[in-house]
Amino acid sequence: MARDKNLFKLLVNRMLDRLADVPVGTALGSEGELAASLEASRTTVRAVLTHLAEAGILSWEGRQKLLLRAPRPEDRFDAEETQPRSGLVEEPFLNWVLQGDLPPGTTINEAELARRLGVPVATVREFLIRFEPLGLIEKRPNRSWILKGFTRDFAEEMFAVRDMFERRALTGLLAACAAPGPTRARLEHLHAAHLRLAAGPDAALAGFPALDAEFHQLLCAAANNRFISDFSRTISIIVHFHYRWNKRDELRRNRAAVAEHLAVIEAVLAGDSATATDALDAHLATAYRTLMASVIWSDG
Template identity: 30%
Template structure:
């Protein structure tokens, strides 16, 4: 039976190209391959990624929506630059919203989601026990492999998921990458994750929220201590 809601094949193809290109551009910005503060040149990017201007412009609009690109009068579109004050503001928002996500997850998480979180913690534990494990690699986990991301998804609140996973998630990734000197000790981070998981497993919303807020607040304080210029 034909899907009456399906896009025309050419339009569907363009959307697929744009979505794929968006992912590639996001990864390039997060990794610093497209440098912070650099001006977005459509001809240059079209040539680099071998795409037409249509999907590229759509991808750039999506990047603006994610907060990775900003437009300045008389300058045009540029990649956002690392800014400690912006990062602190972002962590303040994270503390509140992810605390809420942990509280909701303690109520709404499914057994499958709980099993996935437990498996993830064990995977991280095994990784950190390897001799080559370092702090920079533990904090770089992302997507379904990211502890925070999975808890947000388990909250079951679609608005919260949209705010954190669509609007803030990639900014957080970018700032994590650019502030590599400001790292919580990986063993400490893992232990704090275990405490949060225990609270969620025990269906204790208040404790889960408190532990998540404390966890993110600790990261914010570390960033301020290491990255703010001394007076």
């Protein structure tokens, strides 16, 4: 039930984002259209609509749904209330793996990991199952898992898909940022955060992985494709938290990536499609080269 409640709250916030620039009195779409827009079931969308109607944000009678007032900040749920259960595992798990320098072949027991992270065993299992098809971990008997190696072939395949997805998503990001709205506001926030990091000391660059993940997730979300969005989260995990990442030249790599992000972001905010495309191509090429040169490969 915790996951359902968090998902519900996340979708309420997402619906409020979509209503932010809608004129009062506008008729909203059908339940099917809203479900597709929110990437949710119709049952969940009905729960969201009921909540917004009770808050006086919209009226809902039969098939007619009208926006009664603009959303206010107090209508939103706090970020920690909207985090899916897997999010309770992801960051502490990856930090543990990264800080512990766990080698290939390390055994992870579900119950022990759940105690370490303070979450239910089922939540840990859901998180680990997500990565099994990628070949990074392997299920073993007795609720244990084995951390496996990261091969060159895997990296080549991963980046081939990343190129396709992010180049496609850039078109959506340019369109979404052509006028004021939630996506442009988030990109402007990212722009400011990147500028602070670029002007700050080297020690601050330790925060780059989280900023990088936010940038690429926003980019992929602009494609309005759930598979692309999910892939972007996987990429973040592989690139920044992989247990065999070589930290040599990490500060130099991060500072260069900040500059490349800024080139993409500023071109998108300026509506310059050609420059944004060139900047993204350059960033993806750099990301590929640095990964291939920096990882200690398990296949020789």
